[in-house]
Amino acid sequence: MTEHFALDETTIADVHAAYRAGTLTARALVRAYLDRIATVDAPDADGPGLNSVLAVNTAALDDADALDERLRTTGELSGPLHGIPVVLKDQIETAGLTTTYGSRTAEHNVPDRDATIVGKLREAGAIILAKTTMPDFATSWHSTSTVSGLTRNPYALDRDAGGSSSGTAAAVAANLATVGIGEDTGGSIRLPASFCNLVGLRVTPGLISRDGMSPLVEPQDTPGPMTRTVTDAAILLDVLAGYDPADPYTATAAIARNRTGSTDARNRTGYTDALDPDALSGARIGVLRQAFGSADDPEAEAVNSVIGAALDRIVAGGAELVDVEVPDLDHYVAYTSVYFSRSRADMDAFLATRPGIKATSVAQVYADGLAHPNLDLFAGIATGPARPADDPDYHQRLEARERFQRDIIGVMAAHRLDALCFPDVRIAAPTHADVLASRWTCLEFPTNTVIASQLWMPSITVPAGFTEDGLPVGLELMALPYHEADMLALAYGVERATGSRRTPDMG
Incomplete structure (x- = not known):
């Protein structure tokens, strides 16, 4: 029944229209x-x-x-994601399905309960299709993992x-599922989405539950949609x-939800309803030129x-467009990073509650040589420090984060901006040879996604186009906290203006 249905680039709306017309079954x-x-x-x-599943x-x-059967007997779809196949990052615990967090210390781990967001997906009618690759406990800008090795770019x-x-x-870029879910601490949704010509949404932390997911920096962690269209991302956000x-x-969700309409829960609209084809008309967007790479670097140019x-x-x-400058941007980005201050404590607390992982601490995994080199x-x-308090600068870093956010919001207020924009990453996807040769350390890799992450602000990447070598480039939009609805509307307008999503040709 799929011979008349185009699998490539299909959307949630396309699938539902085919279900209702009787030309496609779940x-x-x-099976396709x-x-x-x-x-x-x-x-x-x-x-x-590809090695993505x-x-x-x-x-x-x-x-x-x-x-x-439900659609046949009732004539109605079961929910907003009825029959939509979804792939999940293997950081998200799924009942009865192996969940490794990217680490061979958990290669046989099978949770007995779903993460909260998996339950929400199922309740909305989604079909959990597969779990997807990730580096050990989400600790890389790249795909290097002791479970799966390297994942290829389509x-x-x-x-x-x-x-x-x-x-x-x-997987989503190569049309192996209709939509997908990732997780983002410093850019782990937006960076791979930009490399793979996708829409990737990071929300204000707390808007979507992290229950049943391994942490990296708890106050920054958030799951989110990875899709081929802004509309599908908004539909997923309404569910999650x-x-x-x-x-x-x-x-946080109690604050953010009021951004989508009336304070009366019965009259609120959803994030999907906020999408506006005319959103760019009259919008003021700040261009953060400091986040662009040097014109003297061919990869950045x-x-x-x-x-x-x-x-x-x-x-x-x-x-x-308004060119803007943020004072001391590089200093703030470097100083407000708390991976080496906080992550060990957050990760150890998680490991202590998961008997399916053959490790009780991050230090043990490292000492036993069980992490990817x-x-x-x-x-x-x-x-690093076993507890945040063991870093003498930890509280100063948190205070600096508050100043950083105030400064950014101040720039946006002074220029009456609806969003800031910049490239997600200053270069396109690196080669596997560069990754394995450790061309960059984690803190040296030229990603801009850490800006929104360390500000605890929402952001979204939208396909911007391709380099002359055919590599995708993503444009990031960053909005005020809890302004996901406004940001999605702008992203929808950007998507319509650029029209840069295309199916990969994998030979």
Whole structure:
């Protein structure tokens, strides 16, 4: 029943229209994706061997059958994600399905309960299709993992898909699922999304529950959508956002939700309803030139050129661009990083509650040589302070973060800006050779995604175009805290103006 349905670039709306028309079933769609995974993803297959999928849900076809039967008997879709196959970063615990967190210390770990967001996806009618690759405990900008090795970029097989949501990015970009979920601490949704020509959404921390997910920096961690369109990202956010008693940080959701409409819960609109094709008309967007790479660096200039062309199209769409400067930006980005101060304590607290992981501390994993050798961030965490208070600068770093956020918001207020924008990363996806040769340390890699992360502000990447070598480039929009609805509206306008999403040609 899929012979008349275009699998490539299909959206949630496309799938639902086909279900309602009776030209597609959930079983047929799941079967088509499973066949494509077997052909395109498996490292030992004749295809490109993307190596993005770790574990396929053996119950996916049964779940699809149940949804097909429900639609047949009731004539109604079960929810906003009825029959939508979703891939999940393997940081997200899934009942009955191997969840490794990217580490071989957990290669046989099978949780007995779903993370909160997995329960929300299922309740909305989604089909959990597969778990996807990631570096050990999300500690890299790249795909290096003791479980899965390297994940290939669908647009250039000798290049990395980015991290840490490596597999979700590659799988969604290559049309191995309709949508995906990643996790973002310092950029782990937006960086791989930008490398793989996707929309990647980071929300204000706490808007989406982190219950049932391994942490890296607890106040910065957030799951989020990775999709081929802004609309699909908004639909997922409508499903995922909300207060969860299992995660106290989600008190944030009570504030953010009011941004989408009336304070009366019965009259509130959703994030999807906020999308506006005319959002760029009259919008004021600040261009943070400090975050662009040097014109003397050919790799950076290739990205700058793509971003410049995208900005021209955004202006043509009705937006006004304002060049802005943030005082001491580089200092703030460096000083407000707390991986080496806080991550060890957050990760150890998690490990202590997970008997399926064959380690009780980060230091033990490192001492036993069970982390990937290219993960210098993991090494720094494992050998750093055991508690945040052991870093004499920790509280000063937190105070600096407050000043950093005030300064950024002050710049936006002074210029009456709706958002700031800049390239997600100053270079395009690196080669696997560069990754394995440790061309950059974690703190040296030229990503700008840490800006929003360390500010605890929402941001989104939208495909901006391609370099002359055919490598994707993402444009990041950063908005005020809790302004996801406004930011998604702008992103929708940018998407329409640039039109830069395209299917990869994997030969």
